[in-house]
Amino acid sequence: MSGHPTSPWGTCCQGYKAVLAAQHGGRARKAVLASAVLYFPRLISGDRGSVLGRPAVALQMPMFTTPRRHEPRNFSRQTAIAAAVPGFGGSLSPRITSGKSGYHSTTTLSSGRADGCTADGSTSSSCNSSTCTGASGRRRIDNNTGRQGSRAPLRLVDIPGKGRGVVATRKLSPGELLLVCRPLALVQGPAQTPVPVPQQQPAKVGARRAQQQPTSPASAGATGSDAVGSGVPKAGASISEAALVSDLQRLEWKNPQARVLAFLYRGVQQSESTGRSAPRRAFQGTAAAAADSAGGVVIDLTDLTDPWDSGEPSASANASATTPAAAISSGPAVAGGSVAHGTGLMADQLAAVVRLNATGLPSDDVLLAKLYGRPNHSFIGLWPAHAMLNHSCAPNAVAVVSGSELFIRCCAPVPAGGEVCITYSGALGLGPLPLRRALLERNHRFRCMCPRCAAEERVPRELAQLWSDIVMLASQQLQPQLMAAAAALRVSSKVGGAGGFNNATSGVTTAATSATAAAAALPALLEVRGQVAKCFGLFEETLGQLSLSPQEELWMQASMYPLYETRARCAQLITTAVANATSASGVSEEMRSPEQDQAHEQQLKQAEPGKLPQQQQVQAQQQQEDAIELERRLSEEYLDALSLCLRLQGAANAGSDMHVQLAARYDAACAAHGARHPGPRGQQLATDARQRLERALGTRYGAGAETQFAGTSGGMRTEGVGTSDTPGPAKADAITAPMIAPSLEELVVVLDELRRQQL
Numbered sequence: 001m002s003g004h005p006t007s008p009w010g011t012c013c014q015g016y017k018a019v020l021a022a023q024h025g026g027r028a029r030k031a032v033l034a035s036a037v038l039y040f041p042r043l044i045s046g047d048r049g050s051v052l053g054r055p056a057v058a059l060q061m062p063m064f065t066t067p068r069r070h071e072p073r074n075f076s077r078q079t080a081i082a083a084a085v086p087g088f089g090g091s092l093s094p095r096i097t098s099g100k101s102g103y104h105s106t107t108t109l110s111s112g113r114a115d116g117c118t119a120d121g122s123t124s125s126s127c128n129s130s131t132c133t134g135a136s137g138r139r140r141i142d143n144n145t146g147r148q149g150s151r152a153p154l155r156l157v158d159i160p161g162k163g164r165g166v167v168a169t170r171k172l173s174p175g176e177l178l179l180v181c182r183p184l185a186l187v188q189g190p191a192q193t194p195v196p197v198p199q200q201q202p203a204k205v206g207a208r209r210a211q212q213q214p215t216s217p218a219s220a221g222a223t224g225s226d227a228v229g230s231g232v233p234k235a236g237a238s239i240s241e242a243a244l245v246s247d248l249q250r251l252e253w254k255n256p257q258a259r260v261l262a263f264l265y266r267g268v269q270q271s272e273s274t275g276r277s278a279p280r281r282a283f284q285g286t287a288a289a290a291a292d293s294a295g296g297v298v299i300d301l302t303d304l305t306d307p308w309d310s311g312e313p314s315a316s317a318n319a320s321a322t323t324p325a326a327a328i329s330s331g332p333a334v335a336g337g338s339v340a341h342g343t344g345l346m347a348d349q350l351a352a353v354v355r356l357n358a359t360g361l362p363s364d365d366v367l368l369a370k371l372y373g374r375p376n377h378s379f380i381g382l383w384p385a386h387a388m389l390n391h392s393c394a395p396n397a398v399a400v401v402s403g404s405e406l407f408i409r410c411c412a413p414v415p416a417g418g419e420v421c422i423t424y425s426g427a428l429g430l431g432p433l434p435l436r437r438a439l440l441e442r443n444h445r446f447r448c449m450c451p452r453c454a455a456e457e458r459v460p461r462e463l464a465q466l467w468s469d470i471v472m473l474a475s476q477q478l479q480p481q482l483m484a485a486a487a488a489l490r491v492s493s494k495v496g497g498a499g500g501f502n503n504a505t506s507g508v509t510t511a512a513t514s515a516t517a518a519a520a521a522l523p524a525l526l527e528v529r530g531q532v533a534k535c536f537g538l539f540e541e542t543l544g545q546l547s548l549s550p551q552e553e554l555w556m557q558a559s560m561y562p563l564y565e566t567r568a569r570c571a572q573l574i575t576t577a578v579a580n581a582t583s584a585s586g587v588s589e590e591m592r593s594p595e596q597d598q599a600h601e602q603q604l605k606q607a608e609p610g611k612l613p614q615q616q617q618v619q620a621q622q623q624q625e626d627a628i629e630l631e632r633r634l635s636e637e638y639l640d641a642l643s644l645c646l647r648l649q650g651a652a653n654a655g656s657d658m659h660v661q662l663a664a665r666y667d668a669a670c671a672a673h674g675a676r677h678p679g680p681r682g683q684q685l686a687t688d689a690r691q692r693l694e695r696a697l698g699t700r701y702g703a704g705a706e707t708q709f710a711g712t713s714g715g716m717r718t719e720g721v722g723t724s725d726t727p728g729p730a731k732a733d734a735i736t737a738p739m740i741a742p743s744l745e746e747l748v749v750v751l752d753e754l755r756r757q758q759l
């Protein structure tokens with residue numbers, strides 16, 4: 001069966017249902033959201049979850065099967081409190097000498113470096129120089145000792161209605177590395193599930209998670225129904241969050257790091273006191289302060305980028321510094337818990353900091369881990385610089401966690417002075433406004449007013465409702481029907497072979513079985529096809545009545561992604577079913593009666609086609625021709641649907657794991673389809689899919705930037721300076737790659753390897 005990518009919304013249906021039910025007044029809003037949260041995070045694979053308050057949905061692997069619940073594990077854990085890394089502000093040593101049962105704590109933080117080196121006591125010495133050799137034997141630029149935040153083309157500012165935020169000091173280009181962030185604290189455990197990669201066979205797609213992208217800070221804070229959008233699975237989220245809070249409490253904090261913590265807490269206080277909502281006007285990039293203060297100490301992006309680096313945030317402020325701990329402890333009293341050493345923050349306050357700013361996922365970046373030959377980690381951590389990025393539903397930056405480092409890359413052009421935003425919505429980036437909005441308001445307590453939300457808000461209410469109903473129908477009813485049909489076809493394909501029989505007599509029998517199963521599945525598939533066609537026509541027609549810019553139109557279509565996905569999936573399944581049915585009998589009819597099937601089976605058993613009576617031969621030939629024509633038309637239909645899905649893949653958060661994942665899946669789907677139905681159109685689509693995959697990899701990993709994603713050589717190079725539209729003078733501000741930038745070829749090879757492992 002050629003593999004059409006399964007929908008990242010496959011099991012997200014419940015989320016849609018819940019949210020839509022709320023719109024229809026069917027359920028209490030809270031219950032609705034809780035339900036939405038339960039499902040969404042599992043479906044898509046983890047993008048940037050949370051940045052604020054709670055990370056947005058961490059994209060999980062698209063899957064068609066029932067979401068797997070990630071139960072808390074008693075995994076051994078590395079407590080990485082970024083302090084004790086040699087050569088790295090080692091003055092602060094975690095006081096954790098023994099962890100809870102089942103945990104092991106190390107004083108090593110920053111394990112899992114991109115080069116394959118670990119930074120624990122045993123190996124850090126070999127990696128303590130400015131360069132070291134990674135698992136692949138390639139040199140790695142070690143940027144750890146530099147305060148690269150000061151070279152970042154970014155500035156911390158106050159943004160009306162949003163609190164602090166980050167703006168570009170110059171024009172930024174997609175793929176450009178903006179920041180390499182170090183954690184203030186990080187808890188790691190084994191990756192929680194086998195890591196998924198784009199699948200070629202729907203049968204294999206189940207509960208796998210693809211390479212992920214950390215979502216925004218805040219992702220980690222999910223608890224209970226608040227797990228929506230959390231980068232950490234719901235059950236594991238609260239445990240990991242608690243573990244992080246507990247570790248924060250047990251550390252003995254020194255001033256510089258305590259100030260960073262206080263600085264983060266200040267955002268919590270502001271958020272709570274103002275119940276921030278975005279201003280109606282767009283941010284002009286002229287916002288006030290370029291820095292913030294905590295306890296009288298200036299803190300800027302440099303201090304936040306590597307909180308354990310310099311020892312003191314700002315030399316000028318040291319002398320008169322009031323400890324943020326003192327400043328904070330003078331704030332509103334918080335009940336319960338003890339004060340963390342040196343911070344003055346109570347457990348509840350630390351929990352609020354974690355909830356708002358931490359980021360976590362069940363696995364860090366799969367491709368990089370594979371490339372550098374090291375294990376994946378589940379993690380929850382506080383990367384203070386990352387936590388300063390605000391949300392947009394049309395983000396221009398993307399974050400990736402590899403080991404203890406969090407990389408922030410530009411994923412869409414940013415003008416000088418423009419705000420740099422990530423998304424907290426994760427997979428919901430391919431979802432409708434009501435759902436995105438509900439999750440952001442609930443988990444992050446703000447109303448997004450980005451251009452995309454503003455555009456969708458202008459859609460007439462009745463129309464928005466109609467579209468929501470359509471999405472609900474596609475997600476709740478049609479997708480499950482397709483899943484059932486796909487399961488039946490998979491079984492029949494296993495018995496009969498993907499393309500039907502081609503040799504022995506036993507093959508005839510199995511092909512006949514396959515054909516019977518295919519014929520049985522066809523009525524349901526055709527029914528779905530009819531409904532999808534109606535919905536699709538309705539949506540396209542109403543969309544056409546609005547006066548929208550191309551970008552706005554793409555956003556609207558992206559919000560209807562489940563419908564597009566259902567359409568493509570249905571077309572693919574029908575193509576497969578018809579191929580199976582006709583290959584067994586040579587009959588062009590999509591369905592035949594059991595009697596007809598029996599008769600044809602009998603004929604096939606009794607005689608070679610050439611020996612059939614003449615009339616039957618003519619009939620058989622006609623049927624063969626009909627079958628070919630039917631398959632051709634169905635193939636065209638599938639290609640139509642696939643090309644639209646490909647287009648919408650481009651609407652996903654560029655460089656997110658979902659963006660890469662969908663590109664890889666469509667790439668595989670095009671290749672599989674092309675193998676069975678060769679033709680110029682399919683070839684063209686396959687080329688498009690491959691380019692999209694390269695672009696996604698280039699945006700996420702910075703690979704291939706010099707050649708504009710057309711493929712490039714491997715080896716070490718510098719990030720951020722090769723993009724064609726990066727202005728010359730800005731090169732001075734470029735961040736030097738802290739790791740070897742993988743080439744496209746390397747990434748594609750690894751991707752293929754992961755795919756094979758999962759088949």
Ligand SMILES: C[S@@+](CC[C@H](N)C(=O)[O-])C[C@H]1O[C@@H](n2cnc3c(N)ncnc32)[C@H](O)[C@@H]1O
Pocket residue numbers: 051052053054161162163164165217218266267268271276277278356357387388389390391392444445446447448449
């Ligand atoms: C991780 S913090 C981001 C930094 C934050 N602005 C600060 O000052 O600490 C997340 C919080 O920022 C605010 N925020 C983020 N994106 C926003 C947006 N688009 N509009 C309004 N507020 C936003 C919300 O209060 C959210 O809970």
